[in-house]
Amino acid sequence: MNEAIGESVATPPRLEWQVASVVSVTQETPRARTLVLAVPRWAGHRAGQHVDLRLVAEDGYQAQRSYSIASAPADGMVALTVERLDDGEVSPYLCDVVQPGDGVELRGPIGGYFVWEPAQRGPLFLVAGGSGIVPLMAMLRQRGRADVAARAQVPVRLLYSARTLDDVIYRAELEQLADASQAEVVLTLTRQAPPGWSGYHRRVDRTMLEAVSWPSSDEPNVYVCGPTSLVESVATLLVELGHAASRVRTERFGPTG
Amino acid sequence: MADKPFIARGFHGRRAAAPPGRLPPGQYETRDFPVLSAGPTPHTSLTAWDFTIRGADDASPSVRWSWDELQALPHETPTVDIHCVTKWSKFDTKWEGVSVDTLLDAARAAGVANGAFVLAYCDGGYTTNLPLADVTGGKAWVAFGYDGAPLAPEHGGPARLLVPHLYFWKSAKWVRGLTLLPNDEPGFWEQLGYHDRGDPWREQRYRGDP
Ligand SMILES: Cc1cc2nc3c(=O)[nH]c(=O)nc-3n(C[C@H](O)[C@H](O)[C@H](O)COP(=O)(O)OP(=O)(O)OC[C@H]3O[C@@H](n4cnc5c(N)ncnc54)[C@H](O)[C@@H]3O)c2cc1C
Numbered sequence: 430m431n432e433a434i435g436e437s438v439a440t441p442p443r444l445e446w447q448v449a450s451v452v453s454v455t456q457e458t459p460r461a462r463t464l465v466l467a468v469p470r471w472a473g474h475r476a477g478q479h480v481d482l483r484l485v486a487e488d489g490y491q492a493q494r495s496y497s498i499a500s501a502p503a504d505g506m507v508a509l510t511v512e513r514l515d516d517g518e519v520s521p522y523l524c525d526v527v528q529p530g531d532g533v534e535l536r537g538p539i540g541g542y543f544v545w546e547p548a549q550r551g552p553l554f555l556v557a558g559g560s561g562i563v564p565l566m567a568m569l570r571q572r573g574r575a576d577v578a579a580r581a582q583v584p585v586r587l588l589y590s591a592r593t594l595d596d597v598i599y600r601a602e603l604e605q606l607a608d609a610s611q612a613e614v615v616l617t618l619t620r621q622a623p624p625g626w627s628g629y630h631r632r633v634d635r636t637m638l639e640a641v642s643w644p645s646s647d648e649p650n651v652y653v654c655g656p657t658s659l660v661e662s663v664a665t666l667l668v669e670l671g672h673a674a675s676r677v678r679t680e681r682f683g684p685t686g
Numbered sequence: 687m688a689d690k691p692f693i694a695r696g697f698h699g700r701r702a703a704a705p706p707g708r709l710p711p712g713q714y715e716t717r718d719f720p721v722l723s724a725g726p727t728p729h730t731s732l733t734a735w736d737f738t739i740r741g742a743d744d745a746s747p748s749v750r751w752s753w754d755e756l757q758a759l760p761h762e763t764p765t766v767d768i769h770c771v772t773k774w775s776k777f778d779t780k781w782e783g784v785s786v787d788t789l790l791d792a793a794r795a796a797g798v799a800n801g802a803f804v805l806a807y808c809d810g811g812y813t814t815n816l817p818l819a820d821v822t823g824g825k826a827w828v829a830f831g832y833d834g835a836p837l838a839p840e841h842g843g844p845a846r847l848l849v850p851h852l853y854f855w856k857s858a859k860w861v862r863g864l865t866l867l868p869n870d871e872p873g874f875w876e877q878l879g880y881h882d883r884g885d886p887w888r889e890q891r892y893r894g895d896p
Contacts, residue, residue, distance in 0.1 A: 443894030484694040493712040518700040541878030664726035
């Protein structure tokens with residue numbers, strides 16, 4: 430898969446299934462968990478890509494799902510963050526059953542459009558809903574590894590919609606990024622807000638996007654990821670606000686909002 | 687290849703209630719209708735909409751249908767299973783549209799240069815490539831109705847290609863025409879590492895899959 434590295438189109442000749450081992454698991458929120466995986470044959474990835482995971486039961490029954498990569502390309506491992514859907518088939522297994530030392534079958538990296546490269550100059554505007562933060566976090570982490578001069582070329586704003594403050598994945602890390610003025614982080618909570626909350630407390634809407642995004646004349650590169658309903662409405666509003674559709678990249682995780 | 691599957695400790699899965707032989711490998715049945723596309727949903731008015739079939743070289747004539755002209759062609763109402771590369775399948779989806787055979791017959795009659803492949807092109811710049819054989823013989827439609835109603839924009843309305851025997855990215859949303867090509871030319875996802883043909887029964891998800 431080596432020849433794919435550095436190409437603008439990362440397309441290995443064949444994506445082989447392989448068994449990755451779970452190095453560690455971290456509870457991010459009451460409903461989301463990060464699995465750090467050691468992947469034996471991993472030729473690297475680009476921020477925004479995902480892997481396909483395959484679970485096979487004793488009798489051969491199998492299920493496959495896609496999970497975005499949360500780690501930066503330079504991190505030397507593959508981190509996934511999985512949100513537990515109570516009635517789901519795969520996510521409860523990954524959130525409740527898997528432990529360090531277990532193996533999981535995967536192949537990747539996959540996806541060549543919802544990716545960000547540091548060479549893409551211009552402001553970066555990220556909009557996440559729920560676990561849609563995961564591939565955007567890979568972008569934030571990759572940008573965070575760059576030197577000050579390179580970072581100055583790519584100012585970044587994140588608008589992140591979560592149900593409650595406790596559901597904010599990577600909250601401590603995002604606060605650090607904001608405190609260090611590495612990124613502007615704007616949260617909006619769609620359900621309960623803690624007492625004294627002064628941030629947004631509603632679904633992402635036009636007024637919010639106008640207030641938080643760069644004007645379209647700054648030509649930001651926009652990445653929107655989350656449940657279908659959020660991605661649909663945010664992408665449509667951004668185009669209405671004058672952003673070129675070709676600059677608004679979307680990834681839709683789930684059927685419902 | 688002798689890919690021996692690795693058993694996931696303690697995984698039992700939720701057995702699909704799907705009738706045997708109906709779910710391609712690696713797929714699960716959903717009753718929702720998920721949405722997948724690379725960018726914002728385009729909204730094209732029906733008065734500005736048209737559908738064109740053209741040949742590879744500019745010298746070839748082309749045929750064009752306005753919305754009303756397309757509607758005037760014979761409609762078909764296929765009920766089909768659809769399979770998305772992101773793993774969901776949906777059974778017995780009900781569509782309304784015009785058979786691609788009907789459109790290609792008219793194109794041939796008008797002298798559009800023939801080709802062994804087609805490239806579907808769409809609002810928003812999306813393209814997808816198909817062998818001609820995959821869109822002829824009653825296997826493909828330009829669909830504008832879903833479940834008894836006009837096709838919603840997020841699902842590809844006003845009209846999308848419907849090629850249900852291939853992964854659903856081949857059923858290009860917001861389709862505006864077909865170009866007949868002598869040689870295969872990769873479309874949008876196909877250039878980004880997805881499989882050139884995309885047969886769900888052979889699990890042709892990504893480039894290099896069998
Ligand atoms: C490219 C891509 C990247 C993804 N990255 C991530 C990621 O980084 N982290 C992550 O947690 N998930 C991610 N997903 C979603 C993931 O693939 C699964 O769909 C999700 O984990 C649910 O699987 P499940 O087997 O638990 O639920 P299922 O058994 O498939 O579904 C259970 C129920 O939940 C509904 N449902 C399915 N998916 C969602 C959803 N995302 N939101 C709300 N309801 C849903 C179904 O309609 C069904 O009613 C990604 C999806 C795609 C296509």
